[in-house]
Amino acid sequence: MIKNIAAAVCSLVLFSCAALSAVAKEKFGVPIMTVDEVRPGMKGYGLTVFKGAEPEKFDIEVVAVIKKWRTGNDLIIVRCSGKNLEFTGIAAGMSGSPMYIDDRLIGALAYGWYWPKEAIAGVQPIEHMFELWEMPEAKGSAGKAQESGRSAAPFSFLNLRGEETTAALKEIKRLLGAGGPASNSGPERAGGVDLAPIATPVATSGIEGAGASLLSDLLLSRNMTPVSGGGAAGAAGSPGINDLKPGSVLGSPLMRGDLRAAAIGTVTVRHGDRILGFGHPFFNEGPNTIPLSGGEIFHFMSTLNWTFKIGAVGDVLGSITDDRLPAISGKIGLMPEFFPVEINVSDASTGYSAKYDFEVARIRDIDASLMFGAVSTALERASLQSEVTAKVTVSGRLEGYDRPFVFEDVFAQPPGSVYFAPMFYLADLLYNPFRKVDIKDVRFDIELSRESKSCEISGVNLVSSKFRPGDIVKAAVKLKPHNAEEFMSEIEFAIPRDARPGPLTIEFEGGASFSGAPTAAAPENFDQYFDTILKWIPQNTLSVKFIYPELGLALGGFEVNGLPKSMEASVNKSLATTQKPFPRYERSTLKTDYVVSGRRQIVVNIEKEY
Numbered sequence: 001m002i003k004n005i006a007a008a009v010c011s012l013v014l015f016s017c018a019a020l021s022a023v024a025k026e027k028f029g030v031p032i033m034t035v036d037e038v039r040p041g042m043k044g045y046g047l048t049v050f051k052g053a054e055p056e057k058f059d060i061e062v063v064a065v066i067k068k069w070r071t072g073n074d075l076i077i078v079r080c081s082g083k084n085l086e087f088t089g090i091a092a093g094m095s096g097s098p099m100y101i102d103d104r105l106i107g108a109l110a111y112g113w114y115w116p117k118e119a120i121a122g123v124q125p126i127e128h129m130f131e132l133w134e135m136p137e138a139k140g141s142a143g144k145a146q147e148s149g150r151s152a153a154p155f156s157f158l159n160l161r162g163e164e165t166t167a168a169l170k171e172i173k174r175l176l177g178a179g180g181p182a183s184n185s186g187p188e189r190a191g192g193v194d195l196a197p198i199a200t201p202v203a204t205s206g207i208e209g210a211g212a213s214l215l216s217d218l219l220l221s222r223n224m225t226p227v228s229g230g231g232a233a234g235a236a237g238s239p240g241i242n243d244l245k246p247g248s249v250l251g252s253p254l255m256r257g258d259l260r261a262a263a264i265g266t267v268t269v270r271h272g273d274r275i276l277g278f279g280h281p282f283f284n285e286g287p288n289t290i291p292l293s294g295g296e297i298f299h300f301m302s303t304l305n306w307t308f309k310i311g312a313v314g315d316v317l318g319s320i321t322d323d324r325l326p327a328i329s330g331k332i333g334l335m336p337e338f339f340p341v342e343i344n345v346s347d348a349s350t351g352y353s354a355k356y357d358f359e360v361a362r363i364r365d366i367d368a369s370l371m372f373g374a375v376s377t378a379l380e381r382a383s384l385q386s387e388v389t390a391k392v393t394v395s396g397r398l399e400g401y402d403r404p405f406v407f408e409d410v411f412a413q414p415p416g417s418v419y420f421a422p423m424f425y426l427a428d429l430l431y432n433p434f435r436k437v438d439i440k441d442v443r444f445d446i447e448l449s450r451e452s453k454s455c456e457i458s459g460v461n462l463v464s465s466k467f468r469p470g471d472i473v474k475a476a477v478k479l480k481p482h483n484a485e486e487f488m489s490e491i492e493f494a495i496p497r498d499a500r501p502g503p504l505t506i507e508f509e510g511g512a513s514f515s516g517a518p519t520a521a522a523p524e525n526f527d528q529y530f531d532t533i534l535k536w537i538p539q540n541t542l543s544v545k546f547i548y549p550e551l552g553l554a555l556g557g558f559e560v561n562g563l564p565k566s567m568e569a570s571v572n573k574s575l576a577t578t579q580k581p582f583p584r585y586e587r588s589t590l591k592t593d594y595v596v597s598g599r600r601q602i603v604v605n606i607e608k609e610y
Contacts, residue, residue: 025104027126027127027130028130028133028269028271029271030105030126030269030271031103031104031105032104032105032106032126032127033101033102033104033105033106034125034126034127035065035074035076035106035107035125035127038062038065038076038101038106039062039065040062040063040064040065041061041062042061042062042101043059043060043061043062043101044059044060044061044062044099044100044101044102044106045057045058045059045060045099045100046058046059046060046080046097046098046099046100046109046247047097047098047100047246047247048094048097048109048247048266049247049248049249049266049296049297049309049311050083050297050300051297051298051299051300052239052240052296052297053239053240053241053243053248053249053294053295053296053297054239054240055245055246055247055248056083056247057082057083058080058081058082058083058085059080059081059082060078060079060080060081060099061078061079061081062076062077062078062101063077063078063079063120064076064077065077071325073124073125073128073326074125074128075111075122075123075124075125075195076099076106076107076122076123076125077120077121077122077123078099078109078120078121078122078123079118079119079120080109080119080120080121081119084300085119086119087302088119088300088302088307089116089118089119089302089306089307090109090112090116090119090120090121090198090307091300091302091307091308091309092198092199092200092201092225092306092307092308092309093200093201093264093265093266093297093308093309093311094109094121094198094266094309095108095109095110095197095198095200095265095266095277095278095279095280096108096109096110096250096265096266096267096268096276096277096278096279096327097109097247097266097268098246098247098266098267098268098269099123105126105246105268105269106123106125106126107123107124107125107126107128107129107268107279108123108124108126108129108266108268108276108277108278108279108327109121109122109123109198109266109279110122110123110124110197110198110278110279110280111123111124111195111196111197111198111279111280112195112196112198113194113195113196114194114306115305121198122195123279124279124280124326124327126268126269128326128327129268129269129276129279129326129327130276131326132276132322132324132326132327132328132329133271133274133276133329135322153433154428154432154433154522154523154529155428155515155517155532155533156171156175156428156431157172157175157423157424157425157427157428157431158424158425158428158515158516158533158536159515160172160420160424161409161411161416161421161424161512161516161539162415162416162512162513162539162597163416163417164413164414164415164416164417165210165413165417165419168416168417168419168420169210169213169214169417169420172214172372172420173214173217173218175427175431176218176365176368176369176372177218177221177222177365196223197223197280197281198280199223199224199225199306199308200223200224200225200263200264200265200278200282201224201225201226201227201263201264201308201309201310201311202219202224202225202226202227202254202261202262202263202264203226203227203228203229203260203261203262203263203264203310203311203312203313204226204227204228204229204260204261205228205229205259205260205261206258206259206260206377207226207259207261207373207374207377208377208380208381209376209377209380210376210377210380210419210420211372211373211374211375211376211377211380211419212226212373212377214369214372214373214376214420215261215369215370215372215373218369219369222283222366223280223281224263225308226261227301227308227310229298229310229311229312240294241294241295241296241314242293242294242314242315242317243294244267244270244275244294244317244332245267245270246267246268246269246270247266247267248266248267248294249264249265249266249267249294249295249296249297249311249313250264250265250266250267250275250277250278250292250294250295250330251263251264251265251292251293251294251295251311251312251313251314252264252265252282252290252291252292252293252313252320252361253291253293253313253316253361254291254360254361254363254366254370255358255359255360255361255370255374256338256358256359257356257357257358257359258356258357258358259356259358259374259377260358261370261373262293262295262312262313263282264295264297264309264311264313265277265278265282265328266278268327273318273331273332273333274329274330274331274332275292275318275329275330275331275332276327276328276329276330277327277328277330278327278328279326279327280325280326280327281323281324281325281328282320282323282328283323283363283365283366284323284324284325285323285363285364286322286323286324287321287322287323288319288320288321288322288323288363289319289320289321289334289336289337289362290319290320290323290336290361290363291316291319291320291336291338291361292316292317292318292319292320292330292331292332292336293313293314293315293316293317294313294314294315294317295311295312295313295314296311296312296314297309297310297311298310298311298312316335316336317332317333318330318331318332318333318334318335318336319331319334319335319336321334336361336362337361337362338359338360338361338362339359339360339362339367339438339439339440339441339442340357340358340359340441340442341356341357341358341359341360341371341374341441341442341443341444342355342356342357342442342443342444343355343356343374343375343378343443343444343446344356344443344444344445344446345378345379345381345382345446345448346446346447346448347382347447347448347449347450348447348448348449349448349449349450350450352382352383352448354378354381354382356374356378358374360374360439362438362439364436367430367439368423368426368427368430368431371423371426371442372420372423372427375419375420375422375423375444376419376420378444378446379418379419379422379446380419382448384413384418384419384448385450386413386414387413387414387450387451387452387482387483388412388413388418388448388449388450388451388452389410389411389412389413389418389448389449389451389452389453389454389595390410390411390412390413390418390421390422390446390447390448390449391408391409391410391446391447391449392407392408392409392410392411392421392422392444392445392446393406393407393408393444393445393446394406394407394408394422394425394426394442394443394444394445395407395442395443395445396426396439396440396441396442396443397439397440397441398429398437398438398439398440399437399438399439399440400438401437401530403530405425405429405530405533405534406534407425407426407533407534407536408538409421409425409536409538409539409540410453410538410539410540410595411539411595412452412453412454412482412539412594412595413452414452414454414482415454415482415512415595415597416512416595422444422446425533425536426439426442428533429530429533432526432529433529434523434525434526434529435526452482452483453481453540453593453594453595454481454482454512454594454595454596454597455479455480455481455482455510455594455595455596455597456479456480456510456596456597456598457477457478457479457508457509457510457542457596457597457598457599457600458478458479458480458486458598459477459478459600460475460476460477460478460508460600460602461475461476461478462474462475462476462602462604464604465602465604465605466604466605466607467495467604467605467606467607468495468606468607468608468609469495469496469497469498469499469606469609470494470495470496470497471494471495472492472493472494473492473493473494473495474490474491474492475490475491475492475493475508475544476488476489476490477489477490477491477508477542479594479596481594489542489592491542491544491590493544493588493590494588495546495606496546496586499546499548499606500548500549500606501606501607501608502549502605502606503549503603503604503605503606504546504547504548504603504604504605504606505546505547505601505602505603506544506545506546506547506601506602506603506604507543507544507545507546507547507599507600507601508542508543508544508545508599508600508601508602509542509543509545509598509599509600510539510541510542510543510595510596510597510598510599511537511538511539511540511541511542511543511589511595511596512539512595512596512597513596513597513598513599514537514543514599516536516537516538516539517532517536517537518532518535518536518537519532519535519559520552520554520559520582520585521554521557521559522554522557523557524557525557528557537589538591539595539596540591540592540593540594540595540596541589541590541591541592541596542589542590542592542596543587543588543589543590544587544588544589544590545585545586545587546585546586546587547583547584547585548583548584548585548586549583550583550584551581551582551583551584552581552582552583552584552585553581553582554582
């Protein structure tokens with residue numbers, strides 16, 4: 001009797017332990033197998049979309065379990081087979097594909113090698129991915145994107161106004177953060193044996209030429225690879241586009257409308273209105289509101305050096321709210337923010353005109369990259385020749401700032417590039433050193449002329465070398481256009497009424513020969529920075545600058561002119577190098593029909609007034 005009771009108790013204990021174990025192996029209603037339970041040789045299956053929107057099974061076998069692989073986390077190595085994966089290999093866009101053993105989720109397909117001869121990949125263990133759901137909800141994840149620290153020196157982009165295309169493109173890529181480590185599963189990788197996140201394909205529609213080249217480099221540095229395709233999901237009537245179930249397409253529309261760009265990955269697990277996917281970072285920006293959607297796949301495209309999914313995304317269904325090393329987490333129903341962009345291009349000489357309306361997701365750094373690509377594409381479609389002039393007007397508003405902006409400038413090619421120039425003013429606002437800036441709306445109006453209206457100042461003649469304060473001076477400025485004969489342009493300007501007797505230097509300078517900054521005082525807050533850009537001197541101006549013997553000083557973002565001689569020595573000694581006084585000056589500008597470069601100086605004598 002006692003033996004029977006003991007046996008019953010043991011059975012009950014064993015049953016209870018088994019029950020507790022079963023409970024411990026389920027999270028968020030999902031049966032899971034932890035990495036400690038996974039052994040080489042175990043077999044199972046994965047889910048991903050090969051065509052359409054319905055996930056399909058493929059076979060997996062565990063090759064190895066790597067302990068403490070990166071940042072203390074483990075990694076599971078699996079061999080994939082079936083659905084032609086032995087031929088195609090692992091495809092960009094499979095990131096997040098859920099992997100199961102005994103119908104228990106072990107993790108997400110996430111890592112791979114370049115040039116593999118086998119369909120072998122790394123699996124992010126599911127317990128690492130669930131860490132995103134176990135953290136307290138990050139402050140700001142349900143609102144606007146957190147500041148990601150745009151980094152560029154003040155006015156870096158405007159200083160590129162006169163650069164030719166290749167030099168400008170190289171510097172733009174550097175300023176926007178291109179040049180980082182590329183993915184190991186994209187076409188640009190030349191070799192190497194690193195195990196790295198599987199590339200995320202970005203399906204683009206309408207982005208071409210110089211814009212595509214720029215966008216490609218910017219995305220590659222973020223483990224994303226642009227592929228032609230895009231369009232809107234659902235055109236073929238595929239059911240399940242918006243299901244967002246394990247194995248479904250997890251899309252992220254970054255730009256939508258006449259021009260499109262959308263990232264494609266895979267859903268790992270869904271719990272109510274929450275989604276986990278990718279198994280690696282997207283932008284690695286932490287709390288955010290990045291657009292989230294479903295989608296469909298048109299084809300598994302296999303080339304000689306890589307394989308990727310060709311597809312399109314559906315309607316925005318929510319937001320990716322957290323973006324970290326183990327995974328991305330999303331929430332259905334929490335809608336992200338887009339801002340409208342309008343680009344108008346016209347060419348009076350050919351009658352060409354085009355209008356592009358689209359929206360860009362408000363994602364710091366990526367929004368600027370997408371607009372650079374869009375603007376240069378719009379200009380490329382206008383069939384620009386080697387010689388062209390573009391009059392550019394950029395207007396719009398910023399979120400939470402009550403002052404609208406309007407920038408006007410003229411760019412010529414040669415000497416510089418017009419492909420990226422319309423973005424320079426806006427980019428310097430976005431990358432300002434003072435505050436986070438989000439665009440509310442923006443419009444680009446670009447008028448083209450099929451000739452390079454650029455010229456250089458080759459000489460200046462004055463009717464006299466002696467003047468009194470307030471005199472009206474007539475000057476003949478010699479201008480040498482690009483590929484044309486030199487001509488004279490007569491201008492008038494007044495000698496400042498406060499000019500002191502003695503020598504006065506007059507400098508004639510083209511708007512394309514200096515940075516264009518309207519003041520020598522560096523801005524010390526955002527309002528001053530905004531004013532400086534609004535007053536930036538266009539390239540189609542001829543500047544007449546009066547340079548005085550006495551000094552001026554920048555204090556509090558403003559110019560203080562006419563320092564007494566008695567103060568100059570003490571001020572020079574006490575100030576930092578970046579705050580040294582500068583020669584006092586006054587400037588007047590005259591608009592021309594040309595992008596003007598070059599500089600000439602003339603010294604005149606100011607006589608006393610009687």
